[in-house]
Amino acid sequence: MTGWKYFNTPFSEPNTVVFRVLGDGAIESCLATRHDVQEWIAQGNTPEPADE
Amino acid sequence: MALPYTFATQPTGNVPASYLDSNFAAVQIQGTQAIVATGVANTYVATPADALSPSYAAYRNRGFYVSFPANNTGPSTINFSGLGAANIYKISGGSATTSLAANDIIANAPYLLVCNGTDFVITVSSSSVLPQNRLDNVSGAVYQLDVAATTDNAFFADRWLMLTQTASVTPSVLSAPETGYASGIRVTQTQVAAQRFGFQQTVESVNCLDLRSQTVSFSPRVRISNSQAIRYAILAWTGTADTMGASRDTVLDWTSSSYTAGGFFIASNLTVVAVGSSTPSANTWTTLPAISGTCPAGMNNLLVFVWTEGTAAQNVTLDFDYMACNAGGTPYFYEPRPYQQELDICSRYHPVVPWNTATNAGGIYLGQAFSATQALVQIPLDVPSRIPITGVTVTGTSNMNLTNSSGGFITPSSIVFNFSRIKSVALVVIVGAGLTAGNATSLGVANTGTNQKFVFTGAEL
Numbered sequence: 001m002t003g004w005k006y007f008n009t010p011f012s013e014p015n016t017v018v019f020r021v022l023g024d025g026a027i028e029s030c031l032a033t034r035h036d037v038q039e040w041i042a043q044g045n046t047p048e049p050a051d052e
Numbered sequence: 053m054a055l056p057y058t059f060a061t062q063p064t065g066n067v068p069a070s071y072l073d074s075n076f077a078a079v080q081i082q083g084t085q086a087i088v089a090t091g092v093a094n095t096y097v098a099t100p101a102d103a104l105s106p107s108y109a110a111y112r113n114r115g116f117y118v119s120f121p122a123n124n125t126g127p128s129t130i131n132f133s134g135l136g137a138a139n140i141y142k143i144s145g146g147s148a149t150t151s152l153a154a155n156d157i158i159a160n161a162p163y164l165l166v167c168n169g170t171d172f173v174i175t176v177s178s179s180s181v182l183p184q185n186r187l188d189n190v191s192g193a194v195y196q197l198d199v200a201a202t203t204d205n206a207f208f209a210d211r212w213l214m215l216t217q218t219a220s221v222t223p224s225v226l227s228a229p230e231t232g233y234a235s236g237i238r239v240t241q242t243q244v245a246a247q248r249f250g251f252q253q254t255v256e257s258v259n260c261l262d263l264r265s266q267t268v269s270f271s272p273r274v275r276i277s278n279s280q281a282i283r284y285a286i287l288a289w290t291g292t293a294d295t296m297g298a299s300r301d302t303v304l305d306w307t308s309s310s311y312t313a314g315g316f317f318i319a320s321n322l323t324v325v326a327v328g329s330s331t332p333s334a335n336t337w338t339t340l341p342a343i344s345g346t347c348p349a350g351m352n353n354l355l356v357f358v359w360t361e362g363t364a365a366q367n368v369t370l371d372f373d374y375m376a377c378n379a380g381g382t383p384y385f386y387e388p389r390p391y392q393q394e395l396d397i398c399s400r401y402h403p404v405v406p407w408n409t410a411t412n413a414g415g416i417y418l419g420q421a422f423s424a425t426q427a428l429v430q431i432p433l434d435v436p437s438r439i440p441i442t443g444v445t446v447t448g449t450s451n452m453n454l455t456n457s458s459g460g461f462i463t464p465s466s467i468v469f470n471f472s473r474i475k476s477v478a479l480v481v482i483v484g485a486g487l488t489a490g491n492a493t494s495l496g497v498a499n500t501g502t503n504q505k506f507v508f509t510g511a512e513l
Contacts, residue, residue, distance in 0.1 A: 007468045009480050010422060019468045022445070029469040030443025030509060035297045 004037060005048035018047050084164075086117045089130065093122040095137070096130040103133040112169035120157050123382065127151035130165070130172060139171040148173055155384055158182070183378040185386055186255050186263070186354060187211075188401075190375040192237030194394050195225050196404035197507060201242065205301040207512055208251070209237050210398035215359065217247040217306040229275075229373050230337050234388060236373030241364040248306045250283075250359020253375070254513040256401075256438065257293035260347075260354040263379055268325060269344035271383040272358045273374040279334035281361035282370070283327065285311065286345055286354070286377070291321030293352035294438075294513060302357060323348045329361055337373070344381045353513070399435035401512045403477075407448070407497040407504035414504070416496045419454075421487035427454060428470065429479050429495045436474040437511040444469045444479065448504030454481050457491040461498070467506075477508060 004018040007029065018037055019029035030037065032047065041047070091097040098118060104111055118130070129137035140157075144150040148168070156174070157163070165172040194210040201220040202208040208223040220243070226236035241249060270286045289296055299318060308316040311327040326345035332338035347354065356377050360370060376383035388394070407414030419429030446467045453461035466482040481495055497504055 007480070009426070009428075009470055011428065011470055011478070017469060019466070024447070025449075026445050026447040027449060027466055027468065028443065028445040029467075031469075034442055034510070039298065 003045065003048065004032075004040065006032070006050035008050040015047075015050065084115045084117050087119075089118050089120050091121060091131075094124050094126060094128040096120055096128065096140075098130055098132045100133060104135055105133065108132070108135055108138060108167055108171075109169050111167040113166060115164050115166045115175075116172075117162055118165050119160050119162050122159050123155050124152055124157040125154045128157060138167075140165065140174060141168075141171055142174045155182070155382065158382075182384050182386075183380050185376055185378050185384070186260055186268075187253055187356065187375050187377045188397050189253075189394055191233060191235045191373045191388055192225065193235040193388065193391055194398040195237075196395075196398065196402055196406070198505075199223065207402065208239075210402045211253050211513075212237070213252045213254075213300060214239070214249065215252055215301060215303055215357070216249040217303075217363070218245065219243045219247065221249045226371060226373065229371065233273075233373040236371055238369050238371045241360075241366060241368045241370075244366050246363035246365045248360050248363055249370070250357055251372070252300075252302065252355060252357040254289070254296065254300070255354040255377075256513055257352050260351070263347045263354060264351050265347065265349045266379055267344055267346055267381050268354065268377065268379060269342050269381050269383040270326070270356050270375075270377040271340055271342040272356075272372055272376075273337060273339045273385070274332065274358065275335060275337045275369075275371040275373075276332055276360075277335055277367075277369040278365070279331060280364065280368070281329050281331045282340060282358065283311070283329050283361040284340060284343065284356070284358045285317075285327045286325040286343060286356055287317065288323040288325050288347050288351040289321060289353035289355060290323060290348060290350040291352065296353065296513070300513075302355065323351070337371075339374075339385070342381070342383050344383075396435050399433070400438050403433045403435065403437050403441060403508040403511065405431060405506040405508075407452070414497055416494050419481065419493050419495060421489050421491050421493050423489050424485055424487050425483055427481045427483075427487055427493045427495075429454075429481050429493070431477045431479060431506060433475055433477065433508075437472075437508065438474075438513070439511050440472045440474055441477055441508040442469070442472070442510030444477065444509065445507045446479075446505075447507075451498050451504050453496055453498050454483055454487070455494045455496075456486045457488045457493075460486070462486045463498075464495075472508075477506075479506075 002021045006015045007017045018032045085100045087098045089096045089098045128140045141149045188211045192209045202214040203220045204216040208214045222240045222242045224238045229236040304318045313322045326343040328343035330340045419427045421427040462483045464481045468480045470478045
């Protein structure tokens with residue numbers, strides 16, 4: 001499973017959506033405000049920057 | 053016979069005594085007697101002030117208001133005035149001689165019994181006045197999430213959250229696990245190291261606020277492979293309604309034998325309404341003894357939780373095929389809701405779009421490219437989600453395809469959540485190349501696809 005990475009689009013504010021690839025290849029994405037993402041950040045992790 | 057029979061029309065002169073007899077007979081025929089029955093469950097006794105005589109045949113289609121001293125547990129009889137035990141039937145499935153099921157009679161509730169000349173019929177089914185089950189997907193029939201190994205604090209069947217002590221366990225579906233039950237769920241403790249685990253459901257605030265300061269009861273029907281103690285609890289969340297967040301994991305210390313808030317359970321905003329423990333025989337379906345308690349006045353969400361009291365060894369299985377939780381001190385086991393109704397209810401919390409070409413599941417979703425590599429695609433939800441969903445897990449992306457402006461198909465490399473409302477979700481579909489900004493497109497499933505799905509998240513409880 002990869003770490004969280006930001007994903008930006010023209011339709012939402014920058015750095016509000018994150019995604020990662022799970023062990024089975026599924027792609028999980030969500031708002032960065034979700035509690036488990038926030039817990040992951042609180043543990044000292046930082047999402048990778050979005051692709052330009 | 054119209055009443056009064058004689059007095060209004062014969063104000064003067066002597067009234068024949070036979071007219072009075074006729075009046076009293078008319079009152080008796082048109083009226084009913086109120087009776088507090090005695091006896092025990094299933095074998096009741098009625099002693100009306102106006103004793104029935106000489107036989108039940110004389111009372112065909114006559115009604116009696118009766119309350120009973122105890123719930124029934126199955127087919128039941130009542131003995132009026134010593135005339136002998138007469139069956140109590142109900143009208144069901146086109147038959148007026150259907151034997152009673154457990155709890156068709158509730159202690160001290162009023163019923164109208166009508167004599168059919170031999171036996172009695174309860175003309176108002178007790179089931180119409182019983183409290184409803186507050187839980188969803190009580191047998192696990194709706195299994196949209198279809199996950200394999202499930203870690204702590206993760207949903208495994210719709211509406212059911214897995215809680216584990218140390219590592220993942222593996223849920224699976226049971227089909228017709230026992231007579232009278234169409235579906236169930238099995239959870240297998242797959243870890244080498246023994247651990248405790250269990251499953252929990254949170255009732256949405258709008259569906260349980262009426263239970264504040266009220267008695268609630270709970271009884272799970274379970275089967276465990278090795279006869280070890282099962283714990284089960286009714287909990288009340290007193291924090292902000294429907295926002296438990298990380299507190300959804302209600303266990304503070306799996307090793308604690310103090311089943312209190314701050315002991316086994318988390319300390320903040322949680323009230324332990326009732327806790328029970330029972331040890332079923334190995335591999336035997338067992339309805340655990342009911343537990344009940346009074347919900348706190350400040351309750352915002354009601355929860356139930358069932359778990360292994362001690363650690364479970366590797367390959368121990370814990371199954372359930374019904375969960376009864378309702379207002380009052382007696383939990384009732386109802387017929388399951390129709391699958392589609394249950395699916396719709398669950399989809400309020402777990403919107404899932406399965407795609408399977410073999411079963412024609414899924415759909416074709418329209419969108420618009422906004423660059424050569426990305427398109428915004430709208431996914432309508434069959435059932436509005438509880439709140440706007442905030443994420444999605446997409447499986448089988450390689451079996452999906454996006455149309456380009458020349459009618460060709462492009463396989464997405466990724467599909468990512470963007471924004472939502474309660475009736476639809478906007479996803480960004482990413483491809484390597486081949487789209488034309490501004491052109492319409494559609495997302496579908498390739499012919500080879502059998503296991504794609506969107507599991508939307510954020511509306512669960």
